[in-house]
Amino acid sequence: MIASVHIKTRGIVLRLIDYAESDRIVSFLTEDFGKLTGIAKGARKSRKRFANALEPFTCLAVVFSKKKSAKMAFIEEAAIVDHYPCIRENLAKTLTAAYFMDLVDQFLLEGKRNPEIFHLIRDFLLLLEKEKYAENMVRFFELRFLRLAGYEPVLDRCTSCSKPLQASSPYFFSPSTGGLRCPFCADRLGSTDGIPVSVGSVKTLLLGKDSDPAFLNRISMTDQCARECHRLLSGFIRYLLGKELKSLNVLNEVKRMGI
Ligand SMILES: [Zn+2]
Structure with missing residues (x-):
């Protein structure tokens, strides 16, 4: 990037912090420059340059x-491309979108270009906007995101004996x-720390990993399958990040309350 040149790109707002009297610090996932954090001077006052565009x-x-040596960019203008009004009208959808942003923000480093992840988020926000809410969308997003972020779980074979x-269960x-470990290797290695999962649930995940996003809502999950897939992916993400994501806990809590 060359100093003092105005650069235009598309970005999805991952995180916002109010700063000083009227500024905001914003993290975006941009299409062309990866994760980018910048300061939007006067963002809470200037309708001309920001028009209330800075929302999660x-x-x-x-x-x-952005100057070459600077950590932070100057956000000069932002105009809305998609605001996703139907997501914002629905609590489960809003919390799901917030969880997607949190996941991306936690995994990605600044400045590493990854347009595939930008397009994945766009596809899934569009699904959330247009389709009825279904929990399997959260699992399929996690799985696809992990693959693009370089942490694809191995689900098509046993990682010990290959x-x-x-069809035997459980893995x-x-x-x-x-x-995964097959029942034989799990027994042979005496490992009891693995997360049990049925072959049916693994096959559902494999199906959701490669289907066209537009058809994901046609893949249904039984309650048991949803529980197993949730346990597997949440356990893996918790292990990779070394912590629980609060946004996922809030989403789970709201679902438990049946809101
Ligand atoms: Zn094995």
Whole structure:
């Protein structure tokens, strides 16, 4: 990036912090420059340059400048590309979008270009906006995101003996190795720390990993399958990040309360 040139890109708002009297510090996932954090001077006052565009998970056309040595960019203008009004009208959808932003923010480092992840988020926000809410969308997003972020779990074979998935149950998912163990290897290795998962649930995840996003809502999950997939992916993400994500806990709590 060259100093003092105005650069235009699309970005999705990951996180916002109010700063000083009227500024905001904003983290975006941009299409062309990866994760980018910048200061929007006067953002809480200037309707001309920002027009209330800076809100979580909004997709924006952003103009920014950044000096080579600076950690933070100057956000000069932002205009709304997609505001996702139907997501904002629905609590479960809003919390899901907030969880997606949190996940991306926690995993990605600044300045590493990854347009595939930008497009993944766009696809899933569009699904949330248009389709009825379904929990499997959260699992399929996690799975696809992990793949693009370089942490794809191995789900099509046993990571110990390499034999492909067989119909016998249950398998065990080991967060520390990022893959499945067949019942035989789990027994042979005496490992009881794996997360038990049925072959049916693994096959549902494999199906959701590669389907066209537009057809994901056609893949249904039984309650048991949803529980197992949740346990497996949440356990793996917790292991990779070394912590629980608060946004996921809030989403789970609201679902438990049946809101
Ligand atoms: Zn095995």
